[in-house]
Amino acid sequence: MVVGEPSISQESLSGCILIVDDVDLNRLLISSYLSKGGFENLHFAVDGIDALEKIEQLNPDLVILDLIMPNMDGFEVCRTLRKQAIYQDLPILVQTAMSEPEERVQAFEAGATDLVSKPLSPMELISRTRIHLENRLLLRDLKSYQSRLTRDLEVAREMQKALMPAQNFLDHVENDLNVRILYQYESSDELGGDFWGARDMEDGRLFFYIVDFAGHGVSAALNTFRLHSIIDQAETIPSPEIYLSDLNKLLYRLLPTEQYATMLCGFIDVAAGTIVYSSAASTAPMIGRPGSGEVRLLDPAGYPLGAMEQATFERREVPFAPGDLMFLYSDVLTETPGRDDRSLEEEGLLELFRKSLTDSRTELSICEIMSGNIEQVLKRPYQDDMTAVFLRALDR
Structure with missing residues (x-):
């Protein structure tokens, strides 16, 4: 040298x-x-x-x-x-x-x-x-x-996708519980904290939920796996509001400060024609009927999970007749800038849902129609995971 x-x-x-x-x-x-x-x-x-x-x-x-x-x-x-x-x-x-x-x-x-x-x-x-x-x-x-x-990120994204219900379960729900479920899930470049799921109850009701952890990256992904495991292991679900209260106390002890999740869960009872649900600051569910422009925006008010230990949650009940369709979604659809550089927000997404319900293309599912309408309006790439779930009560 x-x-x-x-x-x-x-x-x-x-x-x-x-x-x-x-x-x-x-x-x-x-x-x-x-x-x-x-x-x-x-x-x-x-x-x-x-x-x-x-x-x-x-x-x-x-x-x-x-x-x-x-x-x-x-x-x-x-x-x-x-x-x-x-x-x-x-x-x-x-x-x-x-x-x-x-x-x-x-x-x-x-x-x-x-x-x-x-x-x-x-x-x-x-x-x-x-x-x-x-x-x-x-x-x-x-x-x-x-x-x-x-x-490693691709493996993690595939693991997150695997948390979603399998097609054979969705077929069982449609055939035995008279609820047709269609969904679209897209992971962002980063790991996110979105997932949704459902369980069939012994009394013929369908339990459903949608979750969104705050933030992105490894911590948000780990939280989704953690909560999914907790939900999977629950032996009984007495009521949506009690279930959220129990989850909240558990997550308050488990999650670091400033980490939290929004969640909506409930029961669909096709025989009774009702949905009973409770919300932890989730996005607002929408209920409409294909062929009709009438859309109901449900109340999503509630505390985020893990933010306050003694939070309580409200039980809400709404009619859900055969033919009705409920739309659940992650907040990326309301917060992503559109092609005019303005986000859709809740009102804009509701209008897209109403437009999709009155679309005359019978060969397409509502999921495909809504997806196409969203694609025309929002800019890509999305900065978060995108989840859209459609649950329809069947008349048999």
Whole structure:
């Protein structure tokens, strides 16, 4: 190592360096400087065509490139490499005697990463080689980390999707409980905290719920798995308001400060023609009837789960006749900016629901129609998970 040079990792010293120059003496001089600097994995090419062949063979970590060469010059080598995605980030250190700014700009426009001036200074060459090899390793490590993170996030998103009811359960609910359920779920780029579910009760009622944890990321996802497990393990559900009260006390002890969830749950009783529900600050459920423009907006008032230990929740009952359709949704649909840069809010979403209910395309489900109408209005990408659930009482 040259005296006065900063320390460099052994991994950088062993990085693959391709020296491209048509003059034997220049290649020898560069390799001598780099060898004295501790670099040991040196390879050579005598012109641009040879360089491209060696790069394909070696996949080097750094190219030290002369610009003026026969057959193919350094400019063309740079342009050829930058057209290929695999070499977009390959450091190209150009050695040049050009002194005019316009000439140096040409080198950068062709794709050079950096320049080193001729006649070569050993200290400058070693220093720039060190910097670009270290950056190359850091970039490689970052890409590897991002790749692992992307895979892990995809696994987590698939696990979240697996929390949703399976199709065979939905078929059972339709055939045995006379409730048809359609839903759409889209995960955002980040992990979110949305999920919904349902359980058939022994007395023929259907218990349903929709949950949205505050925030995004790993903590929100972990909270969804935690709460889903708690809901799954519940042996009895006496009433929606008591159930929310019990969940609230449990989550108040489990969740860190400033973490909370909104939730709506209830029972659909097709035989009695009613929905009994309770809300923990959820989005407002909507009930309408396909073919009709009449839509009822239900009261969603309540305390978020986990925010206050002694919170109480209100029991509400509404009629739900055969043919009626209830729409549950996550707040991304009311809060995402539309194509006019204004969010739909509750009133705008209600109008979209009303429009969907009166759509004459009988070959499409209400879920498909509503999805299409939302797509026309809202901007993507959504900044949170999107959940839309439709539950319809059947007349049999």
